Amino acid sequence: MFTLRLYRRCIALLAMLAVAFGALAPTLAQAVVSGGAAPEGAVMVCTASGMLWVQADGDVLSDEGSSSLADLKKPCTWCSMHAVAAPPATQAALPLLRCAQDMPVAFYRAGPRPAVPPSPPPAPSANTAPSPSPAPSSHDRMVALLAEVRDRTKDENEYQGDFKVRDLRARLAALPPGAPLRERWEILAHLGEGEVLLGREREGVALLEEAFALLPRVGAELPPEWPMELTFRLGTSWMRVAETENCCASDSPDACLLPIRGGGIHARPEGARRALDRFLEVLEGTPADSVLHLKARWLAAVAAQTLGEHPGAIPPEHRLPPGAFESPSTFPRFPNVAARAGLATFSLSGGAAAEDYDGDGDLDLLVSTAETSRNIRYWRNGGDGTFSDRTAEAHLEGILGGLNLVQGDVDGDGDTDVVVLRGAWFGRGGRHPNSLLRNRGNGVFDDVALDAGIGDARLPTQSAAFADADNDGDLDLFVANETAFGLDAPCEFHRNRGDGTFVESAREARLLNGGFTKGCAWGDFDGDGWMDLYVSNLGGPNRLYRNNRDGTFEDVAPRRGVTGPLGSFPCWVFDFDQDGNHDVFVGGYPAGPADAAAHALGIPPGGEIPRLYRGDGRGGFEEVGRALGLTRAASPMGCNFGDFDNDGYPDFLLGTGNTTMWDLIPNLAYRNDRGRRFEDVTIPGGFGHLQKGHGIVFADLDDDGDQDVFSQMGGAFLGDRFDDALYENPGFGNRWLALRLRGVKANRSAIGARVRAEILDGGVLRTVHGTVSSGGSFGANPLRLHLGLGKAERVETLSITWPGSGTRQVLRGVPADREVTVTEGEDRWVERTLRPVRLGGGAR
Numbered sequence: 001m002f003t004l005r006l007y008r009r010c011i012a013l014l015a016m017l018a019v020a021f022g023a024l025a026p027t028l029a030q031a032v033v034s035g036g037a038a039p040e041g042a043v044m045v046c047t048a049s050g051m052l053w054v055q056a057d058g059d060v061l062s063d064e065g066s067s068s069l070a071d072l073k074k075p076c077t078w079c080s081m082h083a084v085a086a087p088p089a090t091q092a093a094l095p096l097l098r099c100a101q102d103m104p105v106a107f108y109r110a111g112p113r114p115a116v117p118p119s120p121p122p123a124p125s126a127n128t129a130p131s132p133s134p135a136p137s138s139h140d141r142m143v144a145l146l147a148e149v150r151d152r153t154k155d156e157n158e159y160q161g162d163f164k165v166r167d168l169r170a171r172l173a174a175l176p177p178g179a180p181l182r183e184r185w186e187i188l189a190h191l192g193e194g195e196v197l198l199g200r201e202r203e204g205v206a207l208l209e210e211a212f213a214l215l216p217r218v219g220a221e222l223p224p225e226w227p228m229e230l231t232f233r234l235g236t237s238w239m240r241v242a243e244t245e246n247c248c249a250s251d252s253p254d255a256c257l258l259p260i261r262g263g264g265i266h267a268r269p270e271g272a273r274r275a276l277d278r279f280l281e282v283l284e285g286t287p288a289d290s291v292l293h294l295k296a297r298w299l300a301a302v303a304a305q306t307l308g309e310h311p312g313a314i315p316p317e318h319r320l321p322p323g324a325f326e327s328p329s330t331f332p333r334f335p336n337v338a339a340r341a342g343l344a345t346f347s348l349s350g351g352a353a354a355e356d357y358d359g360d361g362d363l364d365l366l367v368s369t370a371e372t373s374r375n376i377r378y379w380r381n382g383g384d385g386t387f388s389d390r391t392a393e394a395h396l397e398g399i400l401g402g403l404n405l406v407q408g409d410v411d412g413d414g415d416t417d418v419v420v421l422r423g424a425w426f427g428r429g430g431r432h433p434n435s436l437l438r439n440r441g442n443g444v445f446d447d448v449a450l451d452a453g454i455g456d457a458r459l460p461t462q463s464a465a466f467a468d469a470d471n472d473g474d475l476d477l478f479v480a481n482e483t484a485f486g487l488d489a490p491c492e493f494h495r496n497r498g499d500g501t502f503v504e505s506a507r508e509a510r511l512l513n514g515g516f517t518k519g520c521a522w523g524d525f526d527g528d529g530w531m532d533l534y535v536s537n538l539g540g541p542n543r544l545y546r547n548n549r550d551g552t553f554e555d556v557a558p559r560r561g562v563t564g565p566l567g568s569f570p571c572w573v574f575d576f577d578q579d580g581n582h583d584v585f586v587g588g589y590p591a592g593p594a595d596a597a598a599h600a601l602g603i604p605p606g607g608e609i610p611r612l613y614r615g616d617g618r619g620g621f622e623e624v625g626r627a628l629g630l631t632r633a634a635s636p637m638g639c640n641f642g643d644f645d646n647d648g649y650p651d652f653l654l655g656t657g658n659t660t661m662w663d664l665i666p667n668l669a670y671r672n673d674r675g676r677r678f679e680d681v682t683i684p685g686g687f688g689h690l691q692k693g694h695g696i697v698f699a700d701l702d703d704d705g706d707q708d709v710f711s712q713m714g715g716a717f718l719g720d721r722f723d724d725a726l727y728e729n730p731g732f733g734n735r736w737l738a739l740r741l742r743g744v745k746a747n748r749s750a751i752g753a754r755v756r757a758e759i760l761d762g763g764v765l766r767t768v769h770g771t772v773s774s775g776g777s778f779g780a781n782p783l784r785l786h787l788g789l790g791k792a793e794r795v796e797t798l799s800i801t802w803p804g805s806g807t808r809q810v811l812r813g814v815p816a817d818r819e820v821t822v823t824e825g826e827d828r829w830v831e832r833t834l835r836p837v838r839l840g841g842g843a844r
Contacts, residue, residue: 478520
């Protein structure tokens with residue numbers, strides 16, 4: 001007993017000495033190197049070589065120890081001791097002592113170089129205690145964390161890392177001369193496809209061609225379906241070569257737009273020619289009803305179109321029906337003007353959010369990408385139809401990655417803040433922090449997530465939604481995490497304390513969910529004035545959480561019949577039939593080229609079709625999607641709704657795709673025919689982009705009174721980047737009203753406010769309903785509510801039911817064709833007449 005007690009006391013004493021010495025070590029090291037004057041524009045940091053002067057651009061100036069930048073990424077010996085020996089309370093009290101551990105150079109580039117370089121701190125004397133260094137801000141800590149995520153990506157990320165390719169290359173190089181041919185074939189096949197996925201298409205197809213050439217010698221040893229599967233993969237890889245060398249290199253708005261014509265025809269035809277040859281081999285060698293046959297049938301038609309040889313290059317028995325790429329609709333074309341407007345960002349999948357972030361009256365765009373090495377981008381609307389990249393000025397350099405964005409005014413200061421969601425699909429490798437970008441009010445942001453309490457969970461997610469769930473006048477946040485790939489990731493529910501900080505309370509609220517969650521949306525489904533929550537789970541039943549009005553929720557989805565589809569992805573809440581009740585759309589997932597061929601051939605799809613649940617306003621639902629024409633399996637990821645034609649009935653766009661690169665299927669657009677059916681306007685509207693669509697935004701970006709559509713494009717793998725699209729609304733001649741609501745007792749953004757506009761449209765009295773939200777679960781519309789009014793010249797009666805208090809406010813005779821701001825409790829409105837411009841520059 002005595003020996004054990006003595007041992008414990010010795011350990012405790014050593015720990016105390018380690019803490020004390022660790023705390024003093026940086027100061028002592030600093031004293032050693034601080035004898036000279038500070039170099040201009042430099043800061044002192046703690047590294048493996050001791051304290052070094054570092055320029056704001058990352059150059060190491062100190063002569064002490066190594067001058068390599070690599071030292072900035074190594075842990076300081078003393079800081080390491082401190083981190084190991086100090087108890088948690090001491091670590092929290094001395095945060096700077098750990099800041100140099102594995103700190104990437106990008107951290108030191110995060111902020112602007114100070115106008116006056118800081119002076120080196122004086123060496124401590126016997127009579128002077130060293131001044132404590134200020135703790136790093138939440139923003140700077142987040143920049144450092146995201147840089148760490150970036151640096152880990154190559155070794156842990158299935159989509160953006162190259163660790164599998166490195167392993168396969170090593171295995172190929174180590175094969176002895178007499179190794180079995182099958183072993184070599186398998187390595188070549190996997191390595192070739194891996195190189196293509198990483199964007200090294202030519203290297204990849206060379207390896208796949210080598211594997212293909214071995215088939216006559218090794219085919220008998222393989223499972224019977226493998227040779228055709230390799231032939232198909234070789235075709236899809238050549239197709240990606242064709243896309244990279246043509247579509248990705250082209251600035252034509254016709255590039256990759258179905259049907260492919262004009263500027264979409266490939267100028268460099270080799271890739272598409274070789275792809276078509278392989279697809280035709282698959283068609284000859286597989287049963288007509290097999291999935292592989294249907295995939296090849298669709299992609300052969302696409303390849304032939306890129307060559308300008310459709311349908312002639314395809315044997316008659318393998319052609320799709322003539323109407324597969326045509327439409328009788330007279331719906332007008334929405335031209336893609338992204339390049340002209342300065343918005344054609346080339347990236348992987350990501351999010352998009354539109355709002356007037358700088359307070360000048362014009363709608364700007366924030367655009368993110370899941371690529372961990374790339375910045376979120378802030379595109380400022382110049383008011384002339386063009387956008388400029390103001391990322392650096394917005395204090396967003398170093399805010400990397402992000403698959404989706406959602407927005408709301410979390411602190412009630414009147415400026416829209418933004419949450420950046422990260423890590424989806426990556427499983428254990430997706431434990432990335434989410435960001436909360438607090439808007440200073442002038443388009444400058446600070447990432448306050450780590451101080452606000454929403455950046456600590458670090459669980460993979462791509463969906464979240466704001467609402468005032470407890471009716472206390474501020475915005476709460478539900479974050480839909482992904483329990484999948486061996487990782488338990490319960491959802492998060494962050495209650496707003498009222499000061500812009502949050503407390504996580506999903507367990508207490510009974511909102512853990514525990515599924516592979518891909519979408520979420522708030523709505524008041526039973527009309528009791530409390531927000532309920534719909535949650536979409538991929539591979540499991542969906543949830544409808546009814547608000548119990550006591551801080552807890554109950555899943556009533558099974559009783560209400562809204563658990564499907566089993567394969568679910570995006571969702572949203574809207575009023576498609578304008579009866580004043582909240583309805584729910586849920587996209588089915590997955591689907592692919594085989595389903596596109598099945599649709600063209602008129603045979604049942606193998607993938608999930610969407611669900612449209614019509615609400616009765618009392619918490620009940622009826623599935624009406626199939627009856628209203630939503631029968632196409634589309635595999636949507638990005639999604640949103642708006643009003644293409646300003647008729648008052650919400651239309652929508654689905655950004656389709658899959659993580660696999662060969663899923664070249666069109667994005668889909670649907671026009672709402674007065675709540676009676678949905679018309680597929682993909683082809684006439686020019687929305688049939690074959691690249692993968694993600695964050696989608698409906699917003700009047702040119703102030704002409706109709707909603708344009710922005711689509712963030714790109715896939716999951718590094719070789720699947722593409723340019724974003726901006727579809728300019730040609731106009732339909734209908735009237736409109738843009739409504740900005742400012743909550744007082746309600747949350748400042750007025751999210752959840754329900755609007756009822758009575759109008760005389762063509763002499764007929766009817767009602768247009770809308771709810772303030774950012775729209776779909778993958779893409780964020782502006783919180784300025786857009787109401788299509790048909791031919792009405794004004795709104796006869798405008799009724800607003802404010803969230804939280806339930807207060808009803810009525811205004812009469814509100815004129816059409818302008819922006820109107822209404823403040824809760826004020827019996828007047830403020831008008832702003834918009835000045836239309838042409839996207840890409842110039843007045844209309």
